Amino acid sequence: MKARYWSLAIILILVNYLIFATLFDRLVSSDFGPQRATRTPAPTFTPAPAQAPAIIIPTPTPTPLIPTPTATRVLDPNNASAAPPEPVPQDEAAAQAEIEPQLVAPGTVNIRSGPGTNYPVIGSLDANAPVKITGRNQDTSWWQIELSGSTGWVASSVVSASNAESVAAVAGPPPPAAPAAAAAQPAAAAPAPAPEKPKYQFEPTGWYDDGNAGLTRFLGDIKDINGNPVNGVFVQAKCGNFSAISFPSGPVGWGPYRDGRDWPAGFYDLTVDTKPVPCIWTLTVVDTDDRQTVKAVLSESIPVEITAEKSIVTANWRKNW
Known part of the structure; x- marks a missing residue:
């Protein structure tokens, strides 16, 4: 029995060998066989079309314009008042308002007829309403402001002034007369001292x-x-x-x-x-x-x-x- 098994094994080994040898031979022949040379095609020449001749178009020369004279109005010096005033540009007017001395009050303050609390109140200045400063007193404790057709005074301690460095001192109106002193009243008689309390009840x-x-x-x-x-x-x-x-x-x-x-x-x-x-x-x-x-x-x-x-x-x- 052993001989029979060994014979079958040898036969199988040989069959496998023949199969693998054949496959290997084919594989080597297909990958490393001689290659045939292929001819490279030559480039084909295509002729360019003939260019048309360039045509130059003349550019017309512009005719210079002759300026038309504008008539200038000449004012008669004898009648200069008839000429209307030239309008001031808005930007210039705003700039002029910015550099004017003015003041604003944080709240409603009294306007008096003169620089002092002894002068009567003639009006009031609304809060945050700028007004033009027209003068000051000697120690700048009061500002003179422009009102409708008149002037008034406000205390500098209750307002905020701007651009007022060059405001000139002006004289205020004379202070009002002091009220007449009331006639001296006779001193009330001192109350009689209370009788001394007796020592005993x-x-x-x-x-x-x-x-x-x-x-x-x-x-x-x-x-x-x-x-x-x-x-x-x-x-x-x-x-x-x-x-x-x-x-x-x-x-x-x-x-x-x-x-x-x-x-x-x-x-x-x-x-x-x-x-x-x-x-x-x-x-x-x-x-x-x-x-x-x-x-x-x-x-x-x-x-x-x-x-x-x-x-x-x-x-x-x-x-x-």
Whole structure:
């Protein structure tokens, strides 16, 4: 079997060899075989057409124009006013307006009859409306401007001027007369000084003593500055270390029995003993809650003498505020 396989393989190899050899031979013959020479064709000559002779056309010579004289108007010097004025070109007029001294105001400002606020107002200048400057005062604090048929003045501090370097100073009108001074009025009389406020709220008025009635007693009336009775006021009587305080003035009453409830308005009554107690007593208006302790002293302490013959004292008081 092996021999048979080897025989088939050898046969196949030989067949393949013959096929590839034949193909290779043909390929070499077609690419590298001898080439045949090809003849290059010669160029063909084409004759150019004959040119026609050039024709020269003569150019006519222009005839020079003779200028026609223009008539010039001659003005009679004796009648020169009859000639109309030559119009000024618009550009020249605009240029002339640009170099004129003028001013504008940023807002409405007053126009016065002269260079000063003491002159009357004669009109007003609208905002951003240029006007021609015709003069100034000596220190250039006011400009004179051109109005319709007249002139006026505006303060330089409220306007903006241009091309005004060469504006000449001019004299303004005389200032208006000052108004007559009002007649001097007599000085008003100085108000009377307010009375000095008293040192104490209460002060004594109308004191006197009375004969012995077997008592040591102090009594009186308490009124305000208008004469009206004042209720609820306490009076202290003091002799050495001993002191006593009255019931409140008026029909106020005190304690469980409402002592003094029948008193007249503003009246007080203080009996310190049923016999005369000779002493230099002092009477003082005080403030108290219990008729024992003094909270505040409301008057000056006034001395009064009690003797065996005169032991009843009437002491009236006035409330100042």
